[in-house]
Amino acid sequence: MSTLEIRNLQVSVDTDNGTVEILKGVDLTIKSGETHAIMGPNGSGKSTLAYSIAGHPKYTITGGSVTLDGVDVLEMTVDERAKAGLFLAMQYPVEVPGVSVSNFLRTAATALRGEAPKLRTWVGEVKDAMEALNMDPSFATRNVNEGFSGGEKKRHEIMQLELLKPKMAILDETDSGLDVDALRIVSEGVNRAKAANNLGVILITHYTRILRYIQPDFVHVFANGRVVEQGGPELAEKLEANGYADYVSK
């Protein structure tokens, strides 16, 4: 049983026009097995929250705390956060030219497990994970995210989620750019990871569409760098009907 606690998190970013405060005090508590949907309009700070927890160097933490089972996450390097059990499925996964998917996955698994996975079982693991996400076997020999379609990038992210078995996953607009079939396949992958590892999930999205496949326990509305409303799945229905206008007009 793990708990990710975000307390009064304040984050700024340096731009050409000076320092801009993006997160203005975010509080969230996520426990193993729970799924928290974070919904909100563009520019409300959802992705900043995701990247800040993962440790992207672009973001400066100016206040507050993030702990995983009481341990300070913000003090950790990016790889240490992954080793502690955090995973970020990125909205725009990065191309790494010349590095094959299979080499990348094996290097990551070796780093996270502390030893190289046994070749025979590993090959089977990767094959199963790829099949489950309806990915062609040739995928393993391609370079990481290079020339991938939007859907392939997202499947690749969720394949890593299943293979690397984190405790807590942040899914940053995993649904964007997916057609109905891909959305279902990717959602099933997330649900498998939840079931297999009692995964806690922060699901960042604009739309309620993905929530039909991945059932949230809590819904948080994000606006202007804060959580402005919280509720159960019914809140998503309300957003679907009314949009975000109520939260951004002032």
Place this chain on the structure above:
Amino acid sequence: MSVLTTNYLTPTGREEAWRFTPLKRLRGLHDGVAVQSDRESLITKGALPSGVTFTRENLEPLASSDDVIIERVRGAATSVAHLAIAANTEVAEPIFLGRSAGALDTAEFSRVRITLGTHAVATVIVENTTDTVLAEDLEIYCAPGSNLKFVTLQEFESKSVYTARHHAVVDKDATFKSITVTVGGDVVRILPTVEFKAPGASADLLGVYFATAGQFFEHRMHVDHAVPHAKSNVNYKGALAGKDAHTVWIGDVLIRAAAEGTDTYELNRNLLLSDGARADSVPNLEIETGEIIGAGHASTTGRFDDEQLFYLMSRGIAMADARRLVVRGFFNEIVSEIGNEEVQNRIMDRIDAELEKAAHNG
């Protein structure tokens, strides 16, 4: 023979061709001070397949040269090491050449010829090792319809000086591909040059280099499109790490008036892995006819991509391993073209080692 009698024009460093080269570190190769040895270090490694011969002969140069060191080599060398692949011979396995000896107190002036007969197909891999002072005039002739993959591995020890011209003459419908790997030596200066004899000829000039503290590696291409419908592609990738690591890449491509239907592209990418290193990159395209298929060039010099490192590290991969993956990936596009796993692994391991060395030296 130990004295060079001819008076050659000694470069001063102000000439365009020499403006980047640290002449003082050439151990007298450029000004005639170097004492000539009688080394003839180029050897074959392993038995030669049938249809392939390796002999010492007297051969006239294939092409003239305006490089002063090549002129000195031609004046000094007494014979030419000649690797010949007979017409219609297809050699499946690479032919390995290597170095039997080297020394730093004397200089070797070496002439080499590689000849492919009509429709011959071969891969030649030259392993340049040892600590040595070596000036080399290496000429290649690809007869009509032949296909040569020519790999040179500059894996010299740290004090070596190597200056060379690798000049290919590519005849009708022949395919020439060079892969130049420079990872060792104090000063390495290579002129990979190509001239096309007849239409349908094509040349790929690929290369990688990795310079660490104090090393100087220069690769100065010249591709001469003098005939119609020839194709050339240049792609060199370099990495630099450490104080005063210096690389130079010059890509001269000339499309003469007669060279209608030319298709050419050249690319140089450099990765600066630390402060204090310098990468010079000068693409230079001269076009005398508009009747071409394509002509382009690009040159980039950048640092580690933070987004790539973040992505890898967010999967638990430590910084040093992430950097190694990115650098390996950067070079992989070209190293994988060698087509020999043992050699590729050795080069990648060497690149890892250079990166590690650079990391420890700050």
